[in-house]
Amino acid sequence: MKKKDKSHSHSHLAFDHVSFSYKHSDKFTSVFDNINLTIHEKEFVTILGPSGAGKSTFFRLASGLEQPESGHIRLRDKEERHRLGKIGYMPQQDLLLPWRTVLENGLLPLEIKGMNKKEAREKVLHHMKKFGLLGTEDHYPHQLSGGMRQRVSFLRAILGGNEILLLDEPFSALDSMTRYMMQEWLLEQWHEWDKTIIFITHDVEEAIFLSDRVLMLTHPPIKGEIDEVNVPISRPRNEEHRSDAAFMKLKQDLLKKMRSKERSL
Amino acid sequence: MKKLMTNIFYYGSSLVLVSLLLIVWEVGARIYDKAYILPSPSGILVKLWELRQVLFYVHLPATLQIVVIGLGISMIVGGGLAIFMNRSSFTERTFFPLVIASQTIPIIALAPIFVLWFGYSIWSKVAVTVLITFFPITVSTFDGLRSTSKELQDLLLTMGASKRQLFFKVQVPSALPYFYSGLKVAVTLSVIGAAIGEWLGASKGLGYFSRRMMTQMDGAGVFAPIVLLSMMGICLFLLVKVFENISIKWRNK
Numbered sequence: 001m002k003k004k005d006k007s008h009s010h011s012h013l014a015f016d017h018v019s020f021s022y023k024h025s026d027k028f029t030s031v032f033d034n035i036n037l038t039i040h041e042k043e044f045v046t047i048l049g050p051s052g053a054g055k056s057t058f059f060r061l062a063s064g065l066e067q068p069e070s071g072h073i074r075l076r077d078k079e080e081r082h083r084l085g086k087i088g089y090m091p092q093q094d095l096l097l098p099w100r101t102v103l104e105n106g107l108l109p110l111e112i113k114g115m116n117k118k119e120a121r122e123k124v125l126h127h128m129k130k131f132g133l134l135g136t137e138d139h140y141p142h143q144l145s146g147g148m149r150q151r152v153s154f155l156r157a158i159l160g161g162n163e164i165l166l167l168d169e170p171f172s173a174l175d176s177m178t179r180y181m182m183q184e185w186l187l188e189q190w191h192e193w194d195k196t197i198i199f200i201t202h203d204v205e206e207a208i209f210l211s212d213r214v215l216m217l218t219h220p221p222i223k224g225e226i227d228e229v230n231v232p233i234s235r236p237r238n239e240e241h242r243s244d245a246a247f248m249k250l251k252q253d254l255l256k257k258m259r260s261k262e263r264s265l
Numbered sequence: 266m267k268k269l270m271t272n273i274f275y276y277g278s279s280l281v282l283v284s285l286l287l288i289v290w291e292v293g294a295r296i297y298d299k300a301y302i303l304p305s306p307s308g309i310l311v312k313l314w315e316l317r318q319v320l321f322y323v324h325l326p327a328t329l330q331i332v333v334i335g336l337g338i339s340m341i342v343g344g345g346l347a348i349f350m351n352r353s354s355f356t357e358r359t360f361f362p363l364v365i366a367s368q369t370i371p372i373i374a375l376a377p378i379f380v381l382w383f384g385y386s387i388w389s390k391v392a393v394t395v396l397i398t399f400f401p402i403t404v405s406t407f408d409g410l411r412s413t414s415k416e417l418q419d420l421l422l423t424m425g426a427s428k429r430q431l432f433f434k435v436q437v438p439s440a441l442p443y444f445y446s447g448l449k450v451a452v453t454l455s456v457i458g459a460a461i462g463e464w465l466g467a468s469k470g471l472g473y474f475s476r477r478m479m480t481q482m483d484g485a486g487v488f489a490p491i492v493l494l495s496m497m498g499i500c501l502f503l504l505v506k507v508f509e510n511i512s513i514k515w516r517n518k
Contacts, residue, residue, distance in 0.1 A: 084422055085426075089424075099441075
């Protein structure tokens with residue numbers, strides 16, 4: 001895959017000495033203390049960590065819902081404080097609007113951007129075709145299966161038109177069969193759309209199967225450089241890679257690392 | 266037609282109960298035989314028929330006008346107040362106690378004052394109706410606005426939505442089912458409000474007519490307009506239900 005040549009790729013999203021804490025009734029709980037990390041263009045990076053590890057705080061900061069207390073967040077090497085609307089977000093629960101049909105849900109990001117109605121409709125239908133969702137445009141979300149709803153949610157994120165997508169444990173609520181299928185489907189979509197994807201999960205296997213690089217978070221406060229592991233497994237990946245010796249070994253290593261990090265607390 | 270039959274079958278038990286009550290009432294009234302105290306259902310029906318001209322062309326439209334204007338004002342005031350209170354905790358703190366206090370006022374006691382203020386015009390009755398009906402609309406719409414999912418709002422923010430877009434694309438649709446619940450309560454209360462208003466000073470209307478019949482010791486004449494009032498309430502309720510089903514059709518799919 002030509003585009004995965006990371007040695008020459010540019011920084012797409014970077015945290016530069018970012019600190020952040022939550023305030024609970026006058027008490028500050030530090031989540032990030034001077035952390036640094038860089039996500040490159042067209043990269044698939046996973047942020048792996050147990051629940052309560054500051055994964056969602058990372059997302060809120062990256063998406064612009066929160067601002068760092070100190071430090072900078074850069075988009076393409078330029079500090080950007082107004083990140084809302086510039087980074088696509090696919091939430092854990094699909095968060096489709098229940099009163100809108102699949103088509104209308106797809107229209108939402110385009111409406112917000114103020115696109116002409118007819119043009120927007122055509123664009124959504126065109127994308128639905130590519131996503132294998134044609135025929136469901138007049139269905140309401142509650143009429144779809146969990147996997148289908150996540151597809152629509154991803155479609156909506158893509159339609160936002162942003163080059164970075166944040167996916168927040170999007171498959172955690174699905175059963176394992178559907179999850180495996182959705183992981184492969186997501187990789188296909190990633191190759192197709194040329195996006196930078198940041199994927200949050202607590203599932204080690206999911207992290208390895210999907211990503212170029214895994215960033216590990218453990219319990220807050222998280223300080224300095226974030227531990228990371230490269231995933232040297234060739235692409236395109238498919239079901240067989242899951243039982244490769246290299247895959248298994250990486251999984252063991254990662255689990256061991258996560259465990260030792262937990263213990264050192 | 267088939268749907269109607271299914272509905273009748275579905276509510277069959279209720280229909281049987283109502284018929285039984287009516288029969289008991291009819292038999293009881295005939296045995297008691299004092300129509301000015303306890304008129305029989307058949308007597309009321311006959312009275313309705315006799316008075317149909319004046320009831321349907323004079324008094325029913327008068328009351329309906331009060332109800333419709335009152336509900337209209339309540340929807341605007343109630344909805345507006347709910348939106349306003351939802352804007353900040355400051356506006357909520359300032360206005361919510363006042364809204365609740367307004368409901369502790371015994372309206373029967375206050376209504377004569379409205380007559381003093383507004384005279385015998387339609388507005389004294391509209392004022393009573395509004396005072397009774399704005400409360401359920403305000404409270405339920407406010408609850409609806411507050412129930413809007415935080416996650417959905419965050420999601421729209423990440424899409425770059427403005428405050429206005431957040432309001433119209435998430436908050437309003439989220440609050441709509443709550444608004445309808447409030448409106449359904451308000452609609453049934455509106456009929457009572459209009460009748461109370463008319464009792465205290467009016468020259469036409471179903472409430473006024475019922476009271477006038479009372480002074481003439483005409484039992485069936487008291488009940489006939491009340492039956493119409495009740496029917497009006499039921500029809501308005503069903504009408505709201507129709508609007509609800511149209512605007513929240515996603516729930517039925």
